[in-house]
Amino acid sequence: MKVGLLHPGEMGAAVGAVLVERGDEVLWRPAGRSAATARRAEEAGLQATEHFDDVQVILSICPPHAALDVARTLAGSRALVIDANAVSPATARAIGAVLGDNWVDGGIVGPPPRSSGTTRLYLSGTNAGAAAELFTGTPMEAIVVSGSPVAASALKMAYAAWTKGTAALLLAIRATAKASGIEEALLTEWARSQPELEVRAQNAAISAATKGWRWAGEMDEIAATFAETGLPVGFHEAAAAIFRRSPQLAEPSLDGVIDGLLAQQDDV
Numbered sequence: 001m002k003v004g005l006l007h008p009g010e011m012g013a014a015v016g017a018v019l020v021e022r023g024d025e026v027l028w029r030p031a032g033r034s035a036a037t038a039r040r041a042e043e044a045g046l047q048a049t050e051h052f053d054d055v056q057v058i059l060s061i062c063p064p065h066a067a068l069d070v071a072r073t074l075a076g077s078r079a080l081v082i083d084a085n086a087v088s089p090a091t092a093r094a095i096g097a098v099l100g101d102n103w104v105d106g107g108i109v110g111p112p113p114r115s116s117g118t119t120r121l122y123l124s125g126t127n128a129g130a131a132a133e134l135f136t137g138t139p140m141e142a143i144v145v146s147g148s149p150v151a152a153s154a155l156k157m158a159y160a161a162w163t164k165g166t167a168a169l170l171l172a173i174r175a176t177a178k179a180s181g182i183e184e185a186l187l188t189e190w191a192r193s194q195p196e197l198e199v200r201a202q203n204a205a206i207s208a209a210t211k212g213w214r215w216a217g218e219m220d221e222i223a224a225t226f227a228e229t230g231l232p233v234g235f236h237e238a239a240a241a242i243f244r245r246s247p248q249l250a251e252p253s254l255d256g257v258i259d260g261l262l263a264q265q266d267d268v
């Protein structure tokens with residue numbers, strides 16, 4: 001199988017690597033991409049090219065805010081195109097309108113796949129079964145979701161609404177507690193009654209300080225998903241604001257993120 005991959009980020013490179021390991025030829029497009037992406041592509045065994053003319057399958061795995069633009073670069077492609085990005089059903093439908101009959105909606109849950117059992121690729125739409133077969137024999141578990149052509153995106157949105165939405169909420173709570181002068185008292189109470197929250201807040205800070213720029217766009221997509229169902233959008237608009245405010249830190253720490261959030265209090 002010859003596969004095109006846009007782009008070899010943390011997730012894309014790992015997905016490409018499991019296909020290469022299975023014996024597939026995986027191509028990527030270097031134009032406009034950074035040295036870090038080129039390094040990941042090389043380590044994953046991917047081949048650089050600007051042309052995907054003879055590939056059978058193309059995987060789009062990129063930041064959610066770029067997913068529609070990336071799809072536009074693939075319009076008219078004869079390959080099966082799996083859009084595996086964290087986008088709202090509305091954005092997924094717009095991507096489908098660009099890509100036409102060869103489009104497959106997808107959403108990834110779990111870390112970059114390196115061993116079996118960690119990561120699921122949810123797929124929906126008429127081509128979902130054919131797309132799922134691409135991952136047979138790899139650590140990436142492909143699961144077809146029925147219900148609507150954009151069910152995979154809807155599922156990813158509902159899943160991340162909790163995991164990333166509550167991460168942002170915890171950071172906002174910690175910043176509020178510090179600004180109110182009751183941080184130690186809150187931590188003491190958490191230790192007694194909510195002992196898991198301190199570790200969750202530490203992990204949330206590491207994510208916010210390293211991928212907050214990308215998670216903000218995902219929160220916008222979740223807010224749009226809630227809007228489409230007539231539910232309040234405020235939870236995830238606020239989460240997007242928290243991730244946009246989060247400082248990007250070379251040495252991520254909870255204190256660094258809290259201080260960064262509080263430093264921008266005027267920007268409410």
Ligand SMILES: NC(=O)c1ccc[n+]([C@@H]2O[C@H](COP(=O)([O-])OP(=O)(O)OC[C@H]3O[C@@H](n4cnc5c(N)ncnc54)[C@H](OP(=O)(O)O)[C@@H]3O)[C@@H](O)[C@H]2O)c1
Pocket residue numbers: 006007008009010011012013032033034035036037038061062063064066070084085086108109110111112214218
């Ligand atoms: N990482 C995870 O654990 C994880 C888990 C589940 C789902 N996912 C999904 O996987 C997708 C990608 O995540 P990731 O972790 O791989 O992100 P990432 O590590 O930040 O990589 C993003 C890739 O897309 C490229 N890119 C950045 N801005 C772009 C733009 N404006 N247009 C086109 N390409 C652009 C980057 O290239 P340059 O940096 O070279 O410009 C990089 O190669 C997301 O939709 C995410 O929801 C990721």
